[in-house]
Amino acid sequence: MPGAVSLRILPNKGMMVMVETHRMFFHYQEFPFSVRTLFTGTLIVLGIGYLFAMLHIYNSHAGRDGKPGLSIEDIAIAYSGSKEATQLEGALMGPMSGMLPTNERGDLIGWVRRGLDRQEYETRIKPIIDDRCVACHDGSNPHIANLNGYDELAATAKLDTGMDIFTLVRVSHIHMFGITFIFFLMGLIFSHAYVRPVWFKSAVIAAPFVAIILDIGSWYLTKLHTAFAWVVILSGALLGLSFAFQWIVSMYQIWIFKYSAKRPPVREAPIV
Numbered sequence: 001m002p003g004a005v006s007l008r009i010l011p012n013k014g015m016m017v018m019v020e021t022h023r024m025f026f027h028y029q030e031f032p033f034s035v036r037t038l039f040t041g042t043l044i045v046l047g048i049g050y051l052f053a054m055l056h057i058y059n060s061h062a063g064r065d066g067k068p069g070l071s072i073e074d075i076a077i078a079y080s081g082s083k084e085a086t087q088l089e090g091a092l093m094g095p096m097s098g099m100l101p102t103n104e105r106g107d108l109i110g111w112v113r114r115g116l117d118r119q120e121y122e123t124r125i126k127p128i129i130d131d132r133c134v135a136c137h138d139g140s141n142p143h144i145a146n147l148n149g150y151d152e153l154a155a156t157a158k159l160d161t162g163m164d165i166f167t168l169v170r171v172s173h174i175h176m177f178g179i180t181f182i183f184f185l186m187g188l189i190f191s192h193a194y195v196r197p198v199w200f201k202s203a204v205i206a207a208p209f210v211a212i213i214l215d216i217g218s219w220y221l222t223k224l225h226t227a228f229a230w231v232v233i234l235s236g237a238l239l240g241l242s243f244a245f246q247w248i249v250s251m252y253q254i255w256i257f258k259y260s261a262k263r264p265p266v267r268e269a270p271i272v
């Protein structure tokens with residue numbers, strides 16, 4: 001096929017050789033077994049990591065709106081807060097819901113709604129907190145809210161304003177570095193797959209980078225308007241879709257797909 005090859009002069013040999021235009025493209029099956037093993041191991045561990053990441057997202061956001069399952073309201077509440085529930089209630093309905101039985105959760109929520117009575121705290125609430133929460137929330141870890149005492153607990157029972165900016169900034173930079181590494185590796189492996197048209201292949205590689213910027217940007221924008229929770233969901237879906245596509249195509253082409261490299265034989269001829 002003309003156009004697929006070009007003539008070049010090799011500087012060290014002074015020879016005219018025919019090389020493919022995309023001479024950086026090698027299909028997996030042109031790589032040695034060891035490199036394909038490396039790719040496969042990387043894909044398997046990244047795939048399992050992705051499943052854990054999704055479990056974590058579900059666990060930390062589902063049920064914030066008081067209904068089971070992950071919904072658009074849960075995302076909106078996580079980032080922008082809730083006009084109805086306090087942070088303590090949000091945690092009790094969502095990520096902390098497994099930490100105590102339903103009747104004790106009812107006691108805690110009732111106490112918050114009745115106005116954080118001090119007497120009731122001493123008699124009914126403190127024992128529950130000591131029993132169920134203080135093991136982790138004793139104030140020794142600066143990243144976990146201190147619930148050990150009336151004032152500390154009451155501080156989490158103010159109206160929820162969502163994840164604060166500093167938490168978002170911390171999580172943003174971790175995500176941006178982490179995700180770039182993951183999708184650089186993924187894209188590098190996937191770039192050796194035979195996928196046409198080339199613009200489509202490139203779009204699949206570019207999608208996660210666009211998605212992560214949209215995703216993280218809309219965490220902040222959700223604070224201004226909860227409609228951006230949709231962008232969080234859609235960009236997360238785009239990220240997942242691109243991951244799944246690259247993973248499946250790469251794995252399939254590494255081991256099953258038969259690629260016939262249509263490389264022209266390298267012909268060497270002295271320059272006259």
Ligand code: HEC
Pocket residue numbers: 060087088090091092095096099100129132133134135136137143144145147156
């Ligand atoms: C096994 C350890 C553990 C126990 C027990 C535990 N928590 Fe937590 N809690 C955490 C961790 C870790 C976080 C931080 C989670 C995060 O930021 O994603 C957290 C976060 C919270 C938050 C902040 C949530 C937010 O939206 O930022 C509240 C409020 C909370 N817990 C309340 C409680 C209450 C009330 C109990 C007892 C019924 C409890 N926790 C029991 C580990 C625990």
